[in-house]
Amino acid sequence: MTALGLLVPGEPAEDDYPRVEQLLGSDIRIDLIRADPAGDSPQRLAACTEELRLAGADSVVWASVTGAVAEGWEGANGQVRGLARTAGLPASSTAFGFVRAARELGVTRVAVVTAHEDPAFTEFLRAGGVSVVSTTPLGPDLAASAHPAAHADAQALLLPDTSLRTVTHLPALERQLGKPVLTAHQITVWEALRLTERRVNAPRLGTLFTREPIVQA
Template sequence: MTALGLLYPGHAAEDDYPRIEMLMDSDIRLPVVHTDIGEDAHRVDALLEMGAPPRLAAGVEELRLAGAEAVVWACTSGSFVLGWDGAQEQVQSLAVAAGLPASSTSFAFAHALGELGARRVAVAATYPTDVADHFAAFLKASGADVVSVRGSGVITAAEVGTWGREEVLAMARAGDHPDAEAVLLPDTALHTAAYVPDLERELGKPVLTANQVTVWEALRLVNRRVNVPELGALFRKEPVVQV
């Protein structure tokens, strides 16, 4: 069995992970430990506090006890607001605290774009515009060409967690751009695991969502890949290790 540890801020769409685990139908397990988020607000000062190293380090012992072989900070906004260098320092600190390979959802997006060979991207975000712009800056630092950014102005993860299929599809449609090779939905508070095939059919291109890329990144850290078409183009690859 391979256990991939996820540190998830608060409670919103964490039930995406058991759904993804079920879709993978393998020996891979996704233990989730919830971190204390402080104030639930898509605001830069609150997000910086949410991703502070002590908050992340508090959950790593439970993941080690669960047998995790790697750990991913399953949060996008609580990492990209630090900027590229700051987000690197964040995951390095997490790796030291956990004694395990570590990453975050922000880096998962950057690495997933490399996997797909997609450079021109559109961002369709739940966040207020200023926070969405921080994500665009992070992607540009990774080498991506961000052709459009659309924020939805939602302040709390709690509200995002109530969105269903129609809201997710509407946001993705509104945030797409004809020049984009992929569309990115960067909030782990957003339920998307059940909708990726619908999103890709609707837009006619790869769609990367936060919980989807988080799991893919955890697999990458331990050199595992699984072929799960139900999770979109990112997972439609021949497995490196058969499961």
């Protein structure tokens, strides 16, 4: 059994994680703990990570893009190092997961669709070697909003909002666009698995879960 420990900000869309768990197979478990590494006290954060460790987590990921990129690339690195020290486990964040997933897919240019445009996220991606060629506001129709990712210069579409339920839409979006789609909950779980050195073939979770690694990060 591989147990993935996720520190989540607490949003209704987090019911996507049980859906991911079902698609991964019976030997992978996803444990969620609500916490804010940027705002919680050290005592609260230590209690959260200790709870995950005692539950048998093999890795820890801070599952908030906004919370991770607010302090820039170096600040996000410091945040992850702090989580690793507190948890005594390999640690990362969803923000770093986006960068590593792009590298694994050989992607350097992306389109972003988001409900809340965040220049800090664009700068974070740039620091990781990924350029944003277009940013489009999220509309009521996810598929229609994703259409700008068909832009010839974009090699993939990013949906970084943790407030979106996206897991069930991944196969249809990738068929529509003809390119990889990377979403917050999908990336969070992939990054947690990467930390445990697990590779899982799960086509219903998108191209990222069917590709052999291009690079090791």
